[in-house]
Amino acid sequence: MVIYPDISFLFSLYGQDTNSEQARKIGGVLKVPFVFTPLHRHELRNAFRLTLFRKLVTPDQCRAVLAAIEDDVKTGALVETPVAWAEVFHTAEALSAGHTETLGTRATDILHVAAASALGAKDFFTFDARQKALAHKAGIKVRP
DSSP: OOEEEOHHHHHHHHSOSTTHHHHHHHHHHOOSOEEEOHHHHHHHHHHHHHHHHTTSSOHHHHHHHHHHHHHHHHHTSEEEOOOOHHHHHHHHHHHHHHHHHHHOOOHHHHHHHHHHHHTTOSEEEOOOHHHHHHHHHTTOEEEO
């Protein structure tokens, strides 16, 4: 089974925000690892570097989070997953054309839903309301 987390979920899982407790509870009970695409790696790592820029974390805290992400890749909690990018961008364009005007979805959020679709994800984990709506429209079960 393919479980696709978006960055809002992963950020909550590895960082500290209002959704962190819920993300950690979910992460602790799942028996299936999360897919982790190159898009995840880039966006998640950048998000934590941005917290450093905004002085929300110390350099040591940022390094520790980035190391924890890599540790989870090594242990298999996050599974590095290649994606057929041509298919993802084709699907993303169709999702954008069909839903951005009504949902207000951002390009990166659309790419995540399109990647989840291309990978055959059965579950899409997000705390982002617009992304939830888009994933639902794409026929993917949305959690939490």
